[in-house]
Amino acid sequence: MFVPCDRGGGSASPDFKGFTLLMPAVSVGNVGQLAIDLVISTLDMTKVGYFYTDCLVPMVGNNPYATAEENSVELSINAEVYSLPSKKFVVLQIRSPFIKNKYRPFCQMLLSWVKSSNFARVILLSSSHAYQRDDEQLLGTPLRYLLTPDLEKAIGGLMQELNWKEMEKVAAYPGINDTEKILHIPGGGITKLLFKESCSKGIQMAVLLKFCSEGDNIPDAFALVNYLNEWLQLIKSEVSTSNNSTDTSSQWKIPSSWRLLFGNGLPPALF
């Protein structure tokens, strides 16, 4: 359940009516979560509440987006909500995996919160196993999108303009019967479930995902967040004069919590 940070003085829960909700799926390479870290850190978003749930593994730590001594002592938990009212933009960050058998209740709870808060739309950042691509998917861009029918009606044309590639359906019984096609997102965690549920509940949801493998997924996170930025224009993309590209990689702020991702310093005695 959503629990606002500020509950004193009789102030009501923050109003998210008409806002866009951005959230990650815990998926291969944690790319969605890393991309969300970049968004929160760069836009300097304010924490407005917690998503208190028994479905995620508990964890705590000090502020992962700390920039100075003063703001480094705020405690963070495994699922928190950040807001940028000027852009009508809310972000849910999830920092730990699901407890066994709890991913379904989590999806139910999340979607009912989306409905009750009257979010205009939901954008889900996710990823999928690169090794499960077919021959065609191996070529070209590794980024894909999906839109629920309700969102397709609203902005389907924009995706054409952006020249984005829709996630292909695959054969339900490969090699046996190639006519029946289904949506298959291996390694995508709850992506498929959330998407299917949103379709049936009439929620406007977009899924943005990248094919990747486990490893150093920081470049994947940058690719995904730049992909998102092509649509939402969260930060201005500078046209680089040297190669005439709109690469915004240098403008995303890496949070302080990304330090030491691959272990501690080495003991001097090793050498």
Added chain:
Amino acid sequence: MATFFGEVVVAPSRAGVDDEESAEEAGEETPEDREIRRELEKKREIDVLWTLKSGAPAEGSADEPFACSKFIVAIGHSAAAFLSSFILDSVCWEVVGVVKLWNEWCRTSNTTNVLPTDSFCLFYRLISDPTVLLCQCSCYVAEDQQFQWLEKVFGCMRKEGLQVTILSTCPVADYKTQESTLTLPSPFLKALKTKEFKEQVCCPLLEQPNIVRDLPAAVLSYCQVWQIPAVLYQCYTDVIKLDTVTIEAFKPLLSSKILKSLVKDVSESTKFLKKLLTTNETHNNIYI
């Protein structure tokens, strides 16, 4: 993906949802499967038995939530032994509750007369001030049981005026730092506190990108969300078993506001620690 020997294996992923658990399969759960799953869930349920009023233990929550001003929780053998050495005794404290649980790692013992190396979860109350509650939890509470523990324990107390102190230990190898952990002088203490906690902490705060997991994290998260002042003292140690050096690393806490008034006689502490040392030595000796 293929391994060096050419066999094809499924790559482990951090996705958190195994592909075997995917939507299609879950819809095909038979009544037998459901029954088995229900039985397993029941086996993993935890029971909190309180004896707050004199007489027989009462199952679940007390008739009404009891007032609690200080709740001190020691998680893990060393933290529990620290409280046994420096705070608890049979004169000033009485046992008021016990948690019964089972998981793949441990089963709590049935008695209240426990050894420091046993798996148990007991609640004690200060006789002179019944709003001071202490918990020693040296059993491992699995991730699917942590929320239950929180709701069943905190559900019994009134949260107004409550302050929580959590003690736990963690391997120093988990500590992330620029230098190597081999050169760090362990054991050492690090703290994390909720927004509402305004008092002095007895050691440096835990720096990013370090995090805390398991029951200590669950308790601190609960306090942060429900705006309860709470502080967690995590001791990073390189000794896995119960040892006196790790226990003594918690000593700076004895000067904190919460524990200052509860410290028992120094001679009692020394006696307890000595006994602990000899018990350990006997067990560690593999030669007859």
